[in-house]
């Protein structure tokens with residue numbers, strides 16, 4: 001089974017590149033090899049590779065920058081995705097795509113279901129929402145995995161920033177009133193592989209949107225405290241300890257883009273198809289923290 005992966009150099013793309021070849025003949029393109037906004041090049045790549053499955057890990061993910069770069073965010077997250085979905089339909093390939101809780105406004109008091117109405121509060125969320133809608137309209141066979149707060153060992157992310165700041169400063173202020181969970185590229189990859197195997201075994205999950213996050217709920221503040229507490233236990237030399245991470249409100253940390261206050265996603269639909277149990281977020285996150293800290297110590 002041939003798999004065409006796009007966006008191979010991102011947090012999720014790198015992890016997919018490491019593991020997808022275990023379930024198929026993988027052809028992986030980073031942005032430098034294939035820019036998904038180059039529609040002719042994408043159509044040619046799909047024709048050349050003739051994939052059974054297209055996995056799109058490419059995305060514009062600069063949440064704050066998107067407020068000033070709306071056209072670029074839409075070109076990558078909506079127009080290129082719409083074209084990719086048309087290519088998938090023509091090639092009779094499955095399209096596996098990733099999306100975000102930022103399609104929601106965060107006003108719900110419990111975890112979001114796949115069937116809840118979307119209402120993005122920032123440009124990034126709106127562009128991702130438009131990408132989801134384009135896939136559904138194209139009516140190719142598809143799986144859209146909505147996830148939250150992706151933190152892995154590759155690329156720049158919240159965990160690396162917190163570790164750096166905890167080395168530099170005596171105390172940190174971290175937002176405590178946005179609720180969700182960190183999700184590792186490793187978990188996203190495991191779920192993707194499970195879905196690919198189902199396609200291979202002629203037992204494909206129904207086309208549609210699936211929420212993909214670990215179990216439990218948290219806040220950025222709790223994630224930071226968990227990380228710094230773990231780093232201290234691993235003998236990382238820090239100025240700020242877990243007790244020095246202070247909770248602040250979103251209002252005290254203004255950003256260009258508004259964020260949803262509730263990023264909790266219900267995973268019942270995914271769990272009904274998955275061959276393994278979703279881990280608790282702390283187990284999923286601490287595996288990533290361990291990798292980041294090992295790299296930090298080796299540097």
Ligand SMILES: NC(=O)c1ccc[n+]([C@@H]2O[C@H](COP(=O)([O-])OP(=O)(O)OC[C@H]3O[C@@H](n4cnc5c(N)ncnc54)[C@H](OP(=O)(O)O)[C@@H]3O)[C@@H](O)[C@H]2O)c1
Pocket residue numbers: 006007008009010011012013030031032034035036037057058059060061076098099100101128146147148149150151155
């Ligand atoms: N990061 C999060 O917290 C988060 C949360 C929820 C959902 N998601 C979703 O999860 C998916 C994976 O995110 P991630 O964290 O892996 O993002 P990431 O680390 O920013 O990776 C995105 C990748 O897409 C590539 N890319 C951007 N524009 C492209 C283009 N025009 N053509 C080809 N490639 C292009 C980037 O290339 P360069 O390396 O050259 O920049 C980058 O390698 C995305 O769909 C994202 O929306 C992410």
